[in-house]
Amino acid sequence: MMKKPDLKVVLLGDMNVGKTSLLHRYMERRFQDTVSTVGGAFYLKQWGPYNISIWDTAGREQFHGLGSMYCRSASVIILTYDVCNMQSLVELEDRFLDLTDTASDDCIFAVVGNKIDLTDDLEAAESDGERLRRGSATKLRKQVHTEDAIALYKRIMKYRMVDEIHAPAADKMCFETSAKNGYNVDLLFESVFNMVIPLIVKKKANGPDDTVNLAQNHHVKKAKSGCC
Ligand SMILES: Nc1nc2c(ncn2[C@@H]2O[C@H](COP(=O)(O)OP(=O)(O)OP(=O)(O)O)[C@@H](O)[C@H]2O)c(=O)[nH]1
Numbered sequence: 001m002m003k004k005p006d007l008k009v010v011l012l013g014d015m016n017v018g019k020t021s022l023l024h025r026y027m028e029r030r031f032q033d034t035v036s037t038v039g040g041a042f043y044l045k046q047w048g049p050y051n052i053s054i055w056d057t058a059g060r061e062q063f064h065g066l067g068s069m070y071c072r073s074a075s076v077i078i079l080t081y082d083v084c085n086m087q088s089l090v091e092l093e094d095r096f097l098d099l100t101d102t103a104s105d106d107c108i109f110a111v112v113g114n115k116i117d118l119t120d121d122l123e124a125a126e127s128d129g130e131r132l133r134r135g136s137a138t139k140l141r142k143q144v145h146t147e148d149a150i151a152l153y154k155r156i157m158k159y160r161m162v163d164e165i166h167a168p169a170a171d172k173m174c175f176e177t178s179a180k181n182g183y184n185v186d187l188l189f190e191s192v193f194n195m196v197i198p199l200i201v202k203k204k205a206n207g208p209d210d211t212v213n214l215a216q217n218h219h220v221k222k223a224k225s226g227c228c
């Protein structure tokens, strides 16, 4: 019998930023064609003795109403934007941040700039061979800089009323990734998993009723099948 998840991780962000691709890369170790997500989907990840559910949400406006339900009791929210699209960062604050009101009080936030392979910013994001084959003329300009993401992270902490001294350091919680070539993808998920383990331990010590609520999961699944 499957054990119920010990905690919940939710990916949020505008359509087309690469949420589904990041999850495929992490869970299936590959980059493949995606279709724009309808409603949401979840994966289960075994992390040491713990079961973590990872929820992929739809960025499309029409599914916006589901967002706060997906975030309910979440321990980690991964806010994802596209480094070549400033508007996708702006949307995180304007459209997605208030959906996280339903997350756990001690929820950890990560801000993730995906598609770094499309920019010249990070030579490490591709191999020499790839760079030679492609040539550098086709690279896009990076529109969102690390400092923009760090500033957003700090505003998120303010919004959540988390004292900066108690929050994980901004530079540790802002990542730049490529679902396409895998750059920083494992680092992202492994960092947040390691960070929430103390929270799992604390929740377990507080008794089973304080862990992920089954009734709530049931609710989410019903909603999911309803809209697919
Ligand atoms: N170059 C590049 N393309 C990417 C990367 N990640 C995703 N893409 C492409 O961007 C498009 C959107 O990716 P998805 O993963 O479907 O985006 P999403 O955030 O799940 O979108 P919604 O489900 O509509 O919210 C697809 O064409 C992907 O192939 C990346 O790291 N680099």
Ligand SMILES: [Mg+2]
Binding pocket: 019, 020, 021, 034, 035, 036, 037, 056, 057, 058, 059
């Ligand atoms: Mg998707």
